[in-house]
Amino acid sequence: MRPFIIGFACCALSVAAHAQKTLTIAAQSEPTAMDPHFHRANSNNAMLRQVFDPLVDFDNSGKIVPRLAESWRIVDDLTWEFRLREGVRFHDGTPLRPEDVAFSFARLPNVPNSPGSFASAVRTVSEVKIVDGRTLRITTSEPTPFLDAELTSVLILSRQLHQNATTADFNSGRAMIGTGAYRHVSYQQGNQLSVERNPAFWGGTVPWDKVQIRFVSNAGSRVAALTAGDVDLIDAVPTQDVARLEADPRMAVFGTESNGTAYLFPDSARERAPFVTDNEGRPLVPNPLRDVRVRRAISMAINRQGIVDRLLAGQGTPAEQFAPPIAIGRIPDQPSIPHDLSRARALLAEAGYPQGFRMSIHGPTGWFPGDTDVLQAVAQGMNRIGIEARVEVLPTSSFFSRATNRDFAMFMTTYASNLAAITLQQVVATRNPAERMGPFNRQHYSNPELDSALEQALRTMDPERRDALTAQAMRAAIDDVAVIPILYLKVNWAGLRDRVRYEPSPSWYTNALFATPVK
Structure with missing residues (x-):
């Protein structure tokens, strides 16, 4: 019976491994830091949106859509009201509250050594008033027609969890606790970022159990990794390789x-x-x-x-x-x-x-x-x-x-x-x-x-x-x-045709949120 039992166990492990959907990406640019408020750069914004959420966001058609806020409205020229989704929690179980939004706004101008601050996103915000457990009113010092568009750049942190968090705490992983679709696993500067599915994500089940993003600055190396099948998806496809990859029946190119x-x-x-x-x-x-x-x-x-x-x-x-x-x-x-x-x-x-x-x-x-x-x-x-x-x-x-x-x-x-x-x-x-x-x-x-x-x-x-x-x-x-x-x-991405589809982002965002498995 022993050989049969061993064989059955191996078979079970194989099935479990096959059921686990893992996405591996080779990305050109690594974040300059993992602090969501450190640097207003595409590579940072893209990576961190997997772990943290804004109140609202642009979709890939350029429309502003709900994220942590289920609705929002202009009360008058100086007042906006946002209503948070019910039951949203950070990855450790801490509930999202309106106070967290106020804390996040206040933190933006106070991140040391920022090479590109997010503070301008809230430059006219003069007061954040908590109306109730899910509602906040934002008063601005002057009419601000683009406030909702500006807030798409602000990822929301927890006052309870992040009040004393430094950029170093985010880089080490200690403070990498968000509300997003994926939970932080590890980050190796200059090497890779690993995240895993958040089973309690407010947006429902996401398709990938694990995501590994390798930072590969050399264009030829990214293409070689894809053609060898070592990664499922690459970004920043070299311009001279777009036509060649489009002609390869194993590959799919996603551009916009x-x-x-x-x-x-x-x-x-x-x-x-x-x-x-x-x-x-x-x-x-x-x-x-x-x-x-x-x-x-x-x-x-x-x-x-x-x-x-x-x-x-x-x-x-x-x-x-x-x-x-x-x-x-x-x-x-x-x-x-x-x-x-x-x-x-x-x-x-x-x-x-x-x-x-x-x-x-x-x-x-x-x-x-x-x-x-x-x-x-x-x-x-x-x-x-x-x-x-x-x-x-x-x-x-x-x-x-x-x-x-x-x-x-x-x-x-x-x-x-x-x-x-x-x-x-x-x-x-x-x-x-x-x-x-x-x-x-x-x-x-x-x-x-x-x-x-x-x-x-x-x-x-x-x-x-x-x-x-x-x-x-x-x-x-x-x-x-x-x-x-x-x-x-x-901008162009390329992936293995039988493994992944990608919705190309006009904002150049490379992350698992736009990727779906083919099977």
């Missing part, structure tokens, strides 16, 4: 136009900028990037269509303004930015730089597919008009801290939002920490004309008037070349 813009941010604020010299290598004062003609010349030197067609194999769209086509409130029918080397050289000469100058431009590596190649193409265009440009790329872990420290004369990064006004408010509104304006304005750009129109837009409840004011602010940014938009990104 994103809400993100890749852009250059020149330092036009300081009289002297780092990494800018004359042609003999001497520091150049005044900073040539302060002259709008120089910024416009750099923009005109970029062959945006060539970058999209040749470097990105069509996986993107040339940008003509800061906000992408998916964004509400962008300028309709804005003309494209011309690629005109002759005019760019003339502008440099008009600005007093007929022989050009030297500078380094910086960017993150492994942030989006082809990012280093795009930055090299930008530098090539600058060289063609007489600016001797050198490219330096850094890992994201150090790049964003250095950009925030104003270590660069000009850098490339991305910003993603479904709202044009929020894009402007986050990146090019005059930086004002007290008012929580311009948190991603890392170059301290300032334009009173832009600020005036934008501030009106952000407190205008009438949609038509608001869109007109947003367009006015966007035109001010365009005319002054506040930033230099390069392209709107298309």
Whole structure:
């Protein structure tokens, strides 16, 4: 009987293992921290949404949908009311209460060393009043038409559990207790994140019992892992591999136009900028990037269509303004930015730089597919008009801290939002920490004309008037070349056709919430 019993036990274990649905993902970017309020970055937001929830969220069609709040309404121009779902609990059994929402809002501006604060999401919130055990009223200091959209970025913590939690506590896993569909298992910085199904999830049963997300920054390694069957899904599919994987019967590619813009941010604020010299290598004062003609010349030197067609194999769209086509409130029918080397050289000469100058431009590596190649193409265009440009790329872990420290004369990064006004408010509104304006304005750009129109837009409840004011602010940014938009990104995932389907996220979110098993 012994061999039979052993065989039966092995068979039972095999069946149990087969019944367990495990999803393995190879992701390009790891979080900069596991603290949900540390860094307003796509990689952080994507990973942490598996464990924590916001009150409301954008779905992949751009509609705001309920999450921890089952309903919400505008009471008057200064008052919003949110009603929480009944019976929601954190992973340790602690019930969700309105006080937790108030605590989360209050924590946002107080996270030390944040390279991209969430505080602007609640910048106009003056009071959170607890109405009853499930209802809260939010009073704002001014009309805030985008409050629900802003709150999609705020993941809710527990006052009881997280009152004294530090970013280190989240990184170690001690504070990784949320209300989300998956519970934290382990996190190894630079290596992987493991989560498991939350059996008490308020949203019902999720399809995966276990999820392992491996951080693989090298694009070739991600594709190799997928084709070998070592992972079920990869993100940031290299642009040159999209067509090949689409043609492979074993693979499925899931792509969508994103809400993100890749852009250059020149330092036009300081009289002297780092990494800018004359042609003999001497520091150049005044900073040539302060002259709008120089910024416009750099923009005109970029062959945006060539970058999209040749470097990105069509996986993107040339940008003509800061906000992408998916964004509400962008300028309709804005003309494209011309690629005109002759005019760019003339502008440099008009600005007093007929022989050009030297500078380094910086960017993150492994942030989006082809990012280093795009930055090299930008530098090539600058060289063609007489600016001797050198490219330096850094890992994201150090790049964003250095950009925030104003270590660069000009850098490339991305910003993603479904709202044009929020894009402007986050990146090019005059930086004002007290008012929580311009948190991603890392170059301290300032334009009173832009600020005036934008501030009106952000407190205008009438949609038509608001869109007109947003367009006015966007035109001010365009005319002054506040930033230099390069392209709107298309994002792609690829998976094993017989294992997983993926609902592509315009916000670039890679996580188990958008993945379903094929069988």
